[in-house]
Amino acid sequence: xxxKKPRRNTTLRIALRAVLVCAGLFLLALFYRPRVTxxxxxxxxxxxxxxxxxxxxxxxxxxxxxxxxxTEKGDVVYEGGxxxxxxxxxxxxxxxxxxxxxxxxxxxxxxxxDGEMLDGxxxxxxxxxxxxxxYDWYTFTGTYAHGLWNGQGxxxxxxxxxxxxxxxxADCEFVPTVEEFFRAYGTWQGMPFALTxxxxxxxxxxxxxxxxxxxxxxxxxxxxxxxxxxxxxxVSLTGLTIVENERNDVLWGRDFMNICAEDAAGxxxxxxxxxxxxxxxxxxxxAVVIPLALSSYPDEHAQKRPTWVCAVIDLSWEK
Numbered sequence: 025x026x027x028k029k030p031r032r033n034t035t036l037r038i039a040l041r042a043v044l045v046c047a048g049l050f051l052l053a054l055f056y057r058p059r060v061t062x063x064x065x066x067x068x069x070x071x072x073x074x075x076x077x078x079x080x081x082x083x084x085x086x087x088x089x090x091x092x093x094x095t096e097k098g099d100v101v102y103e104g105g106x107x108x109x110x111x112x113x114x115x116x117x118x119x120x121x122x123x124x125x126x127x128x129x130x131x132x133x134x135x136x137x138d139g140e141m142l143d144g145x146x147x148x149x150x151x152x153x154x155x156x157x158x159y160d161w162y163t164f165t166g167t168y169a170h171g172l173w174n175g176q177g178x179x180x181x182x183x184x185x186x187x188x189x190x191x192x193x194a195d196c197e198f199v200p201t202v203e204e205f206f207r208a209y210g211t212w213q214g215m216p217f218a219l220t221x222x223x224x225x226x227x228x229x230x231x232x233x234x235x236x237x238x239x240x241x242x243x244x245x246x247x248x249x250x251x252x253x254x255x256x257x258x259v260s261l262t263g264l265t266i267v268e269n270e271r272n273d274v275l276w277g278r279d280f281m282n283i284c285a286e287d288a289a290g291x292x293x294x295x296x297x298x299x300x301x302x303x304x305x306x307x308x309x310x311a312v313v314i315p316l317a318l319s320s321y322p323d324e325h326a327q328k329r330p331t332w333v334c335a336v337i338d339l340s341w342e343k
Contacts, residue, residue, distance in 0.1 A: 059081055059082070060079065060080070060082050062077045062078075062079055063079070063082075064076075064077055065077065065093065065109075067087075067093055067102075067109065067110070067111070068110070069111065069119075069144070070123045072121070074095060074100050075095065076093055076096065076100065077096075078091055078093050079092050080106065081106075083108075086109035087106035087109050088106055088107055088108060089106060090104070090105060090106075091103075091104075093106075098118075099119070100117075100119050100121070101117070101118040101119075102115055102116070102117045102119075102141070103116050104116055104117075104141060110144060111141060111143075111144040112143055112144060113142070113143065114142060115141040116140055117137060117139065117140075117141045118137070119136070119137045120136045121134055122134065122135055122136065122137035122152065124137075124154065124196075126196045127172070127195050127196065128195065128196065131157075133155070133156075134154065135152055135153050135154025135155070136151075136152070136153045136154070137150060137151075137152050138150060138151050138152075139151060139152075139168065140168070145170055145171045146171045146172075147169055147170065147171075148167070148168060149166070150165075150166075150167075151163060152164045160181055160182070160186070161181065161182045162179060162181040162182065162186070163180055164178070164179045165177060165178050166178060166193065167193075172195045172196050173193040173194075173195070173196045174193060174194060174195065175192070175193060176191065176192060177190070178190040179198070184213055185212075185213050187208050187211050187212055188208060189208045189276070190208065191205075191207070191208065192204065197277065198276045198277070199276070199277055200278075201227075201228070201231065202227045202228075202231030202232070202234055202235070203219070203227040205275075205276060205278060206219060206227065206296070206335060207219055207224070208276070209296065210316070210317070214321065214322070215319050215320070215321050215331070216319060217316050217317035217319045217333045218317060219317075220256065220317075222256035223256045223314060223316060225256065226256040226314065227314075227335075233337055234298050234335060235298050235299055236299075237338075238337070238338055242258060242312045244257075244312055245257075245260065246260050246262060247259035247260060248261075248287070249287060249291040249332070252315050252334075253315060256314065257314075258312055258314055258337055259312070259313060259315065260310060260312050260313075261293065261310065261311045261312075261313060261334070262310045263288055263308075264285040264293060264308070264309050264310070264311065265285060265286055265287075265308055265309075266283060266284065266285050266303060266305055266306060266307045266309060267284055267285060267286045267292075267305070267306075268284035268305070269305050270282065270283045270284070270301075270304065272300055278298050279298060279299050279300050280296070280298060281299075281300060281301060281336075282297075283296075283297065283303065283309075283339075285309060285311075291332075292321070292330070292331040292332075293311075293331060293333075293334060294321065294332070294333050295311055295313060295334050295336050296316075296333065296334065296336060297335075297336035298335075298336075301339045301341070303339070303341045306343075307342070307343055308341065308343075309339055309340065309341040310339070310340045310341070311334070311336055311338070311339050312336070312337040312338045313334035313335060313337060314334065315333075315334050316333045316334055316335055317332075317333050318331075318332055318333075319331055319332075
């Protein structure tokens with residue numbers, strides 16, 4: 025009949041509209057995130073089921089998008105991204121029951137975590153406070169990655185007798201540079217000292233000389249108790265006798281020796297070495313060192329005596 029449109033075109037238009045409607049409904053379901061306020065919810069984190077309330081965007085009835093989760097007591101509070109009901113993307117967490125793994129020690133500690141999160145893991149700047157196996161409290165402040173201490177950070181105990189370890193960390197283990205090693209060792213209250221900026225700069229530039237054995241004994245000026253200074257200059261100490269058995273150990277991943285020696289006048293030196301030397305009690309030694317500081321140590325009568333603390337570059341000896 026003249027003037028009528030073909031039935032086929034009408035059918036195509038109806039089919040096209042149906043496809044567009046379906047696509048629209050799919051996209052709406054995919055991207056539409058209605059907001060809920062204080063809805064009860066249980067989140068799973070670190071293999072714990074934590075019950076609280078959720079406020080924020082949702083999808084398919086679960087937290088999805090930006091939101092805030094908190095327990096009634098406030099011991100767990102998370103604010104940030106969610107995906108299908110789990111922590112996702114960037115966020116910030118306060119967790120008073122945070123489980124901290126220490127892979128090197130094969131142990132875990134439960135403590136208070138305050139800091140940044142990424143994709144459900146501790147990542148970014150944070151603090152973590154807990155106790156060690158002796159029930160002494162300490163706090164780590166620094167960088168997390170993949171749930172572990174990675175990057176720059178500082179670990180400090182409430183008890184000042186412990187070392188303050190500040191520097192580089194890898195998987196919750198302190199892996200200091202030479203400068204960071206001696207800065208940390210100087211925080212021990214049994215024999216405290218601090219690096220001068222000049223000494224620290226020398227260690228940053230020449231620190232490897234304290235680890236590797238030199239090809240020849242360095243030629244430097246001779247020094248004695250009267251003219252040893254904390255200036256950044258290698259000096260040679262001669263005529264020393266080891267008066268206490270040296271401690272040969274591994275400290276913070278480095279070979280370490282603390283050699284106690286005296287000169288003919290009975291003045292004490294503590295020589296800190298980052299490699300091992302086959303020396304023992306009553307050995308006569310000559311040491312090339314960087315003087316660190318004039319400190320003190322308790323003698324057998326608990327009286328403080330002065331001592332020069334020095335970092336060893338090289339050592340020669342005879343029995």
